[in-house]
Amino acid sequence: MLWLLFFPALVSAHNVTVFAWVDGDTIHTQSKFSGGKRVKNAPILVYDFKDVLLLEGKTDENGMFSFKIPKKTALKIVLKASMGHLAVWKLRAEELDEAESKTAAEPTGMKAPLETKSGSVDIQEKSESSGPTKISLERQEIEKIINASLDKKLAPITEILADSIQRGPGFTEIMGGIGYIFGLVGVALYFANRKRKTDD
Amino acid sequence: MHISEGVLSPAVLIGGAALAAAGVAVGTKNLEQKEISTIGILSAAFFVASLIHVPAGPVSVHLILNGLVGLILGWKAFPAILVGLSLQALLFQFGGMTTLGVNTLNMALPAVFCYYIFRNGLKPGTGRSVIIFSAFGAGFCSVLMSGIMVGFSLYFTGEAFLPAAKLIVAAHLPVMFIEGILTAACVLFLRKVRPELLEEANVPKQST
Numbered sequence: 382m383l384w385l386l387f388f389p390a391l392v393s394a395h396n397v398t399v400f401a402w403v404d405g406d407t408i409h410t411q412s413k414f415s416g417g418k419r420v421k422n423a424p425i426l427v428y429d430f431k432d433v434l435l436l437e438g439k440t441d442e443n444g445m446f447s448f449k450i451p452k453k454t455a456l457k458i459v460l461k462a463s464m465g466h467l468a469v470w471k472l473r474a475e476e477l478d479e480a481e482s483k484t485a486a487e488p489t490g491m492k493a494p495l496e497t498k499s500g501s502v503d504i505q506e507k508s509e510s511s512g513p514t515k516i517s518l519e520r521q522e523i524e525k526i527i528n529a530s531l532d533k534k535l536a537p538i539t540e541i542l543a544d545s546i547q548r549g550p551g552f553t554e555i556m557g558g559i560g561y562i563f564g565l566v567g568v569a570l571y572f573a574n575r576k577r578k579t580d581d
Numbered sequence: 582m583h584i585s586e587g588v589l590s591p592a593v594l595i596g597g598a599a600l601a602a603a604g605v606a607v608g609t610k611n612l613e614q615k616e617i618s619t620i621g622i623l624s625a626a627f628f629v630a631s632l633i634h635v636p637a638g639p640v641s642v643h644l645i646l647n648g649l650v651g652l653i654l655g656w657k658a659f660p661a662i663l664v665g666l667s668l669q670a671l672l673f674q675f676g677g678m679t680t681l682g683v684n685t686l687n688m689a690l691p692a693v694f695c696y697y698i699f700r701n702g703l704k705p706g707t708g709r710s711v712i713i714f715s716a717f718g719a720g721f722c723s724v725l726m727s728g729i730m731v732g733f734s735l736y737f738t739g740e741a742f743l744p745a746a747k748l749i750v751a752a753h754l755p756v757m758f759i760e761g762i763l764t765a766a767c768v769l770f771l772r773k774v775r776p777e778l779l780e781e782a783n784v785p786k787q788s789t
Contacts, residue, residue, distance in 0.1 A: 397585070467585040498781045554672040555632065559625050561668055566621030 419444030586677030623699025650691025720764030
């Protein structure tokens, strides 16, 4: 098995999938072979909808690759595993718009100290030094807090989604395929039989 | 071994499809009724084999079984493998519809080659060790040749041939051994249970 060491980027022989989701201003991608094995050290290319290459990178040991949103358009993420394998995931522009509104809130200078203080305390402080503009800022703060906690809460769901998308074929598909083959045999036999009868 | 869509150039796709179609035409010429069911069973075996993963270190590859298919079916391996691959593409998303021709060619042509190389070893009356050797050789070489052909497919599209082919062959080394053993076991079993299945392959077809 020594030769295996020389091919770290090696891979399985059939199907690869790449799944991408937006988290804040970053896009995470997860690459897997059917069967659940992660795609390691495989190049990932990111295109916009006009097929212009925006950036490229490589998946890590867990098949993950993350990058900052390069452009606010629909993105096409292409995974190139070796041995003629390729997978594409498309991110719609709306998914990135969500992220845009979040990042756009940042330049106003209102950094929500989410990690250190609880959100409610923070908002209270702000309202003490109140002014007419504060109401909108508070709204932004609240939005940020909600977004952050939503991201945190949705993270496991996103992962479950990624897993379910990348699951291998199930019992239904296998049985369906075998059924198809037997059905084709039946059809072929029918025609063969008919031909023989007309020959007689 | 399944090449995905969007990897190969149109020329390779069309060329592969044309050659695969020719192979299927040869394979389906003068089909006899009893051969149809044999093709169906082997096609089903080929279809399911791709789901059996061979875990070997960091790689996970799956069985192909084209050696066994070729040894029993000869040129009829083309239609059998085409059906199996179509269903794998439709139901499992292995490969794809546009690469169907190339993939069929890559897996069926080595099967046919192995049929011509190793079928003499399966003739009735040959010793047990010869049969085991021939069947193992068919299972082993068909995967090896398929790997080389995938390398060529990528090469014609512009990838460097040697690294691609080396990678594929290296990844499939465990599969080659397992397929060799499996093919040998299957042939021995068939010889005991249904020897006529193997003899069919060796008796030149009588025109009816």
